[in-house]
Amino acid sequence: MSEPCCYIFTASFCYDLFCTFGATEFSYQFLLTMAADSQVLSDYVRYYLHQHTIQLGQPATVKVAANLVRMVSYNNKNMLQTGLIVGGWDKYEGGKIYGIPLGGTLLEQPFTIGGSGSSYLYGFFDQVWKEGMTQDEAEKLVVKAVSLAIARDGASGGVVRTVTINKDGVSRKFYPGNTLPLWHEELEAKDSLLDSLSATSPEPMVS
Amino acid sequence: MMNLADSAPATNNMLGSEADSQRTLYPYVTGTSVIGIKYKDGLLFAADMGGSYGSTLRYKSVERLKSVGKHSVIGASGEISDFQEIMRYLDELILFDNMWDDGNSLGPKEVHNYLTRVMYNRRNKFNPLWNSLVLGGIKNGKKYLGTVSMIGVHYEDDHVATGFGNHLARPILRDEWHENLTYEEGVKLLEKCMRVLLYRDRSAVNKLQIAKITEEGFTVSEPYSLKTSWDFNAFKNPTLDAEGSW
Numbered sequence: 001m002s003e004p005c006c007y008i009f010t011a012s013f014c015y016d017l018f019c020t021f022g023a024t025e026f027s028y029q030f031l032l033t034m035a036a037d038s039q040v041l042s043d044y045v046r047y048y049l050h051q052h053t054i055q056l057g058q059p060a061t062v063k064v065a066a067n068l069v070r071m072v073s074y075n076n077k078n079m080l081q082t083g084l085i086v087g088g089w090d091k092y093e094g095g096k097i098y099g100i101p102l103g104g105t106l107l108e109q110p111f112t113i114g115g116s117g118s119s120y121l122y123g124f125f126d127q128v129w130k131e132g133m134t135q136d137e138a139e140k141l142v143v144k145a146v147s148l149a150i151a152r153d154g155a156s157g158g159v160v161r162t163v164t165i166n167k168d169g170v171s172r173k174f175y176p177g178n179t180l181p182l183w184h185e186e187l188e189a190k191d192s193l194l195d196s197l198s199a200t201s202p203e204p205m206v207s
Numbered sequence: 208m209m210n211l212a213d214s215a216p217a218t219n220n221m222l223g224s225e226a227d228s229q230r231t232l233y234p235y236v237t238g239t240s241v242i243g244i245k246y247k248d249g250l251l252f253a254a255d256m257g258g259s260y261g262s263t264l265r266y267k268s269v270e271r272l273k274s275v276g277k278h279s280v281i282g283a284s285g286e287i288s289d290f291q292e293i294m295r296y297l298d299e300l301i302l303f304d305n306m307w308d309d310g311n312s313l314g315p316k317e318v319h320n321y322l323t324r325v326m327y328n329r330r331n332k333f334n335p336l337w338n339s340l341v342l343g344g345i346k347n348g349k350k351y352l353g354t355v356s357m358i359g360v361h362y363e364d365d366h367v368a369t370g371f372g373n374h375l376a377r378p379i380l381r382d383e384w385h386e387n388l389t390y391e392e393g394v395k396l397l398e399k400c401m402r403v404l405l406y407r408d409r410s411a412v413n414k415l416q417i418a419k420i421t422e423e424g425f426t427v428s429e430p431y432s433l434k435t436s437w438d439f440n441a442f443k444n445p446t447l448d449a450e451g452s453w
Contacts (some may be wrong), residue, residue, distance in 0.1 A: 064255075070288075070291075072209055072211070072264075074292065075209075075210040075211055075213060075231065076209055077213070077288070077290070078214070101236055101260065101265070102236070103235035103286060103288075104234055104288040105235070105258070105287040106288075106291060107235045107266060107287075108271065109268075122263075
């Protein structure tokens with residue numbers, strides 16, 4: 001996903017963009033460097049969801065979590081600039097994804113993308129996404145997608161984090177930036193120019 | 208402080224401005240035209256399933272035609288989050304109406320009037336619901352079709368449209384609509400209008416639904432796409448008669 005930055009200075013390379021509550025997970029997207037908005041919103045929602053869970057006596061559904069996010073997003077639309085995705089699993093509907101873009105629209109979707117780097121992924125997903133992927137296929141797909149976004153979006157980079165949520169719970173994975181595939185005009189990383197020195201070509205510079 | 212219930216709660220500041228002061232907003236995720244017509248057995252509505260995000264055709268499965276109670280249909284263009292809020296208001300309105308359990312039920316004329324008041328009062332507070340709505344239905348044999356805009360302009364007619372539909376669909380309807388259209392004629396007429404909108408409206412998306420309301424009740428079609436035709440010699444060779452132009 002995109003990383004937060006203060007104008008052109010990169011404030012943090014390794015923001016954890018996911019906020020969890022119970023079996024439900026939020027992911028943040030920073031649409032206009034308003035990282036704080038996403039965090040504050042998720043704090044409020046975590047507070048309400050916690051109370052709701054106590055009253056309900058069992059884990060809340062994904063739909064409830066999504067509607068809470070929508071409520072805060074919609075009623076504060078003049079102050080907030082944050083788009084979010086709510087994804088999770090509950091025993092009634094299974095796995096579900098809800099997109100809540102700027103303005104506070106709530107839309108249930110089979111897949112969704114967001115954040116600054118997502119602009120570069122619309123065509124990619126139009127082409128490769130299909131119903132009924134396995135967990136492995138899906139995980140590979142999202143990592144590939146984020147790495148493509150990193151390749152073109154100045155506000156994205158650093159590390160890739162994935163979260164997988166199903167009936168067995170929540171599991172997180174971590175992919176450092178240097179382990180991601182390379183794309184057009186990107187080169188294999190080296191320690192130094194001097195590493196290209198070898199018996200066959202003692203002079204690595206060309207004129 | 209976070210608001211929970213209202214996007215513009217009442218404040219007492221008559222003169223000064225407050226940090227949280229609400230002004231007219233701007234839409235983010237928007238739907239384009241809705242068209243409604245009366246026909247022999249009731250009313251027909253058409254709207255595509257697009258949710259645009261500026262110039263990006265972001266969402267392509269947004270349902271913009273919904274039933275209201277037993278007798279009415281609402282179609283919305285404009286900000287989708289505001290339409291979802293309007294649906295919450297209407298669901299509450301219908302619920303309370305049902306709770307009276309008095310054998311009476313709100314008809315399209317009443318719902319249209321309610322919406323008009325909501326939209327106009329929000330406009331007066333400089334915090335509009337950024338939608339143009341089509342509201343129609345049939346109750347006790349009487350057909351009703353009306354429209355309300357985000358500033359509270361409202362009227363009823365035999366055929367109405369929102370957004371681009373006002374400019375592209377209504378002229379077609381003025382020429383070709385008549386009393387007692389059959390269902391097939393009505394659908395064809397709506398499709399003619401939707402096809403023009405598809406060619407000419409940049410926010411139009413080729414996936415639409417047609418909704419019908421009669422005394423029997425409400426139905427909405429499965430999403431489908433319209434065929435388009437681009438195979439013209441003038442398109443293949445646009446500068447044939449004007450060498451050097453582009």
